[in-house]
Amino acid sequence: MKHILLSLLCVAGLAAAAEKSIQDIPLKDIDGKDTSLKAYQGKVLLVVNVASRCGLTKQYTQLQALHEKFKDQGFTVLGFPCNDFGAQEPGSNEEIKTFCSTKYSVSFPMFDKLHVKGPEQHALYTALTGKEGAFPGDVKWNFGKFLIGKDGKPLQRFEPRTTPDDPAVVAAIEKAIAAK
Numbered sequence: 001m002k003h004i005l006l007s008l009l010c011v012a013g014l015a016a017a018a019e020k021s022i023q024d025i026p027l028k029d030i031d032g033k034d035t036s037l038k039a040y041q042g043k044v045l046l047v048v049n050v051a052s053r054c055g056l057t058k059q060y061t062q063l064q065a066l067h068e069k070f071k072d073q074g075f076t077v078l079g080f081p082c083n084d085f086g087a088q089e090p091g092s093n094e095e096i097k098t099f100c101s102t103k104y105s106v107s108f109p110m111f112d113k114l115h116v117k118g119p120e121q122h123a124l125y126t127a128l129t130g131k132e133g134a135f136p137g138d139v140k141w142n143f144g145k146f147l148i149g150k151d152g153k154p155l156q157r158f159e160p161r162t163t164p165d166d167p168a169v170v171a172a173i174e175k176a177i178a179a180k
Contacts, residue, residue, distance in 0.1 A: 022127045023152040028112035030081075030093045035111075037078075037124075042150050044075045044176040046164070047128070049082040049116045051089040051142035052099045059143050060104035062164035066173070067108040073177050074150065077108040077164075080124075082116050085141050089113060116144070128154060145169070149176050 023037040037045065048063060067077040081096050083089040089096065093112060100106035114122040116129070116139040127133055128146050134154035135146070145158040147169075156172050163169070 021152040022124060022148070022154070025123045025127060027124065030097050030110040030112060032093065032112065037148070037152065040076060040078070041152065042074065044070075044150055044173060045148040046075070046077045046169075046173065047124070047146040047148060048077060048079055048164075049084075049125075049139055049142060049144050050079045050100075050110075051082060051085065052091060052096060053088040054085070054142040056141070056143040056160055059164055060100065060106060064104060064106055064108065066164050066170075070173060070177065071108075075173060075177055079106065079108060079110040080116070080122075081110065081113040082142065083113060084115055084117055084139075088142060128157075147172050147176060149179065 021037075023041060025036060027035050027037070029035050046063070046066065048059075050060070050063075051057060063077045063079070067075070079100070081089045081093070091099065096113065097110060100110060114125070116122065116125040121130070125139065129135055129137055129139055135157040139160075141160040143160040145160075145162065145164070146154055147156040147158070149155045155176055158166070158169055158172075
């Protein structure tokens with residue numbers, strides 16, 4: 001009986017850990033302030049690893065347009081600078097922030113530079129792409145995109161070359177916004 005009770009407690013503990021939301025993962029914004037995705041609870045999110053010196057950097061224009069189009073409907077883009085691919089994001093947070101605002105008029109939230117793969121992978125990306133993550137498999141390059149539902153659950157993954165204005169991305173955002 002004791003073993004059964006211990007087994008049930010272990011299973012319950014594992015289930016509770018598995019239910020932990022990505023909204024609980026500690027983050028820092030681009031200004032170094034502590035935050036998490038809880039700050040965006042109830043919103044549909046597009047999490048994107050970004051870089052300033054990449055052939056895909058022009059996607060900032062489309063990301064900003066998406067943010068503007070849907071922000072009043074409970075949607076936001078979240079940019080996560082990353083230097084994991086070809087050292088294409090070498091700058092400091094301040095340099096990244098200045099680049100994004102002056103070159104692309106970015107107004108969506110930006111975060112502290114982090115690692116999306118490798119031994120220093122940030123917990124957010126482990127939850128998204130790790131072995132037990134929502135979409136297992138390394139991010140392939142800059143501008144990988146993850147759509148997160150209002151409930152904080154990952155809904156869909158879009159590869160870097162899938163542009164933010166691709167009809168599949170827009171349709172997925174609209175569907176997530178309309179979901180109860």
